Amino acid sequence: MRADAARNRARVLQVAREQLAAGDDSLMLNAIARLAGVGVGTVYRHFPNRHALLEALLAESFQQLVREAQVAAADEDSLAGLHRLLRFALGRALDDAGFAAVLGSASDADARTSAMKAELDHAVAELLDRARRAGAIRHGIEADDVRRLLCGIEHAVRSGDNDAKYAEIYLDVLLEGLRPPR
The missing domain is CATH 1.10.357 (Tetracycline Repressor; domain 2)
Known part of the structure; x- marks a missing residue:
């Protein structure tokens, strides 16, 4: 994985953890992309669905x-x-x-x-x-x-x-x- 892709993935995971910690377990991939400052396609490339994100x-x-x-x-x-x-x-x-x-x-x-x-x-x-x-x-x-x-x-x-x-x-x-x- 390229360095920028790894950073983006880590940022998405960080934002998702923050959402969970704040009590939001919806893990809406579009919202996470926006909060992480990355494109929706970037999130879906790493995590094709909510379940994949949960697994990670x-x-x-x-x-x-x-x-x-x-x-x-x-x-x-x-x-x-x-x-x-x-x-x-x-x-x-x-x-x-x-x-x-x-x-x-x-x-x-x-x-x-x-x-x-x-x-x-x-x-x-x-x-x-x-x-x-x-x-x-x-x-x-x-x-x-x-x-x-x-x-x-x-x-x-x-x-x-x-x-x-x-x-x-x-x-x-x-x-x-x-x-x-x-």
């Missing part, structure tokens, strides 16, 4: 989630690692609707996002395999199932009154449901 803004957060999953996968107590990872991921998703949208998205705009999701799924698959071998979770649950269920909990909490107590209740229901049938 959340790359660091996703990398942190991947690290958390890798730590959880290495935990001696696989069930405790899974609980900790799910609480971390749900907390992040409830704190940031954009994070939840990218986590739950069936397709990615950027190959780096796809690669991070693959790393995440790999670590979660290792964790689930260890938990299955320990008899802690049922067979047939895969990493993408866990991601979908977690996104469902995030949606359920947001569609209610967004009370954190429901997040804990729903997460406990999920964890209980992951256990092998009695």
